[in-house]
Amino acid sequence: MDRVDNIQASKQKKVSDNNQNRYDFIIVGQGLAGSVLAYSLMQKKQKVLVIDEEAQSSSSRVAAGLCNPVVFKRLTKSWMIDEVLPFAKAFYQNQETLLNEQFYFDVPLYKLFVDEKEQQFWKQKSNEPHLFDWINDKTEFPFDATHLTYPFGAAKTLQSGFLKTASWLSKFKNYLIDNNAYLNQKFDYSKIELIENGVVWNGYRAKKIIFCEGYQCTHNPYFDWLPFKLTKGEVLTVKFKNLELKHAINKGVFVLPYEDNYKLGATYNWDELDEVPTQEGKEQLLKRAARFIDDDIEIISHKAGVRPTVSDRRPLLGIHPKEKQLAVFNGMGTKGVMLAPYFANKMVHLMLKNEPLPSEVNINRFIKKEA
Ligand SMILES: Cc1cc2nc3c(=O)[nH]c(=O)nc-3n(C[C@H](O)[C@H](O)[C@H](O)COP(=O)(O)OP(=O)(O)OC[C@H]3O[C@@H](n4cnc5c(N)ncnc54)[C@H](O)[C@@H]3O)c2cc1C
Structure with missing residues (x-):
């Protein structure tokens, strides 16, 4: 072993020895996508760390949070409404019980x-x-x-109904803090160290990092090829x-x-x-x-x-084609409130049971274009 290898090995040992800094998943972004996914994983007893830089504005905090089950222009049902809406309502009701405040209102x-x-x-x-x-x-x-x-x-x-997105996100952030699952910091991509069966970032070790940065995913060197149409x-x-x-x-x-x-x-x-x-x-x-x-x-x-709207108007879920320790949960577009809970559940199944994602939302649909 030369000197560089030694330093690397001792660094990794330090990280792995410190159980406090070991997580199942690191989630980057505490918008709607990152928050819904974090709680969906926590419900399955996963240890998560959510990192957010707390920028002044974000899509989730600005959103009116409306859930409109129809597309007014053509008077058609909103995509997958029969599946996603009951799931979303149940998810937010569960949050209301957990955090003791009403966030979702039928209107x-x-x-x-x-x-x-x-x-x-x-x-x-x-x-x-x-x-x-x-x-x-x-x-x-x-x-x-x-x-x-x-x-x-x-x-x-x-x-129809609406979610008070900013109120929920702020309450849920406190919940994450109380559960030692939150870090207010800008995620620096250059600090990612890919290791066997996991990833280390800035001294925090996890099985995977899941990126939920909303439109700022366009600055992520691992996923900047995704075809957002913001x-x-x-x-x-x-x-x-x-x-x-x-x-x-x-x-x-x-x-x-x-x-x-x-x-x-x-x-x-x-x-x-x-x-x-x-x-x-x-x-x-x-x-x-x-x-x-x-x-x-x-x-x-x-x-x-x-x-975070996408060229084909469908969410972006999946694992990086080469670096299996990195994944993405994004592309909720104009309907994050309705879509995030249902697809977070799909993401959880992928992460924990290796169940395939629906092809319409799997980032694999764009991989040929990248190669
Ligand atoms: C004007 C407007 C109205 C809308 N109205 C509705 C509506 O009525 N109903 C509806 O369902 N949807 C609506 N939307 C869409 C909805 O806001 C989005 O679908 C959803 O909020 C996207 O959530 P997100 O978590 O993917 O992204 P964001 O909300 O953008 O969250 C990303 C988070 O990641 C953090 N982040 C990014 N990069 C880093 C980094 N490097 N380090 C640390 N943190 C980082 C950011 O600080 C942010 O908190 C609206 C959007 C807008 C702009």
């Missing part, structure tokens, strides 16, 4: 029709049996029209002078009653990929709202984030 989401054609299209679609559980067939006029213009009425989605989004928190809504509404933009205020969103921008709220974003949202809300709007806050 009817009304589509306000822009014209008679849209109203008729909804009516026609509501007769399709596969949509019976997801949209109501009745055209209603449930809102006071003094400050809301909707001459063609509205109809509601069934089983989307910036902006959301306002607002107060209305007169308008009072108990339900969520959508007419090009959504308005969601949220604590004592409302969330108004969201924008989609594929060119400017940063977390800076812009004047253009704000004006766009206010302009769209003004098309159907006739009231004074006071802006309480304005936030931006980058959604």
